[in-house]
Amino acid sequence: MKKEYRVKSEKDFQDAFQNGTSYANRQLVLYVYPKIGQVHFRVGLSVGKKMGNAVKRNKIKRFLRHAIHELSPAINNEYDYLIIARKDIVNRNFYEIKKSLVHVMKIASIIDIKKLEELQ
Template identity: 70%
Template sequence: MKKAYRVKSEQDFQKVFHEGRSVANRQLVLYTYPKIGQTHFRVGLSVGKKMGNAVKRNQIKRYLRHGLIELEPYIENEWDFLLIARPDIRNKSYEEIKHSIQHVMNLAGIIHKEK
């Protein structure tokens, strides 16, 4: 995922977290914040230490990033969002994680089916 597609600064991260809307399922919490006029979405990932050691946390982040890359054509452009992993995600396969991402994005209304 390109750096331009990431929410990097602490200020942006906090703005999405405090002013955005949230939806959740058992594996993920998704905070969304509209950014009108933005040419592409931006995402921030958070995987806490309760998920396991660094190897496991990095694996989860890779699965999340890869799932977002595959869903990119369906995600609306004018959003900043945060994906926060919950402990139930630890033992899930890549396909289950991708399905979970798609589910929370459908709940939030930032994904569209045509394309």
């Protein structure tokens, strides 16, 4: 993911946690924080140490980044997103993680269904 698509600063994370809206399923928690006038969306990923060693955590983050990259044309640009992985995601493959991400984004109504169908 390019640098301008990342949420990195502590302040941005805290703003999203405190003022954003959260949506969840068994594998992921998604915080949505509006940033009106933003050219493109930004994403922050969090995978805790309870998920396993660094290799497992990095694998989960790679899968999430790749899923976001594939879904990016269908994602609403006027928000910052924080994605927090839950313990249930550990032994999932890429397609299950992508399906879970799409599910939580549909719950949050931040993904364009027509564009999503065109991508698949």
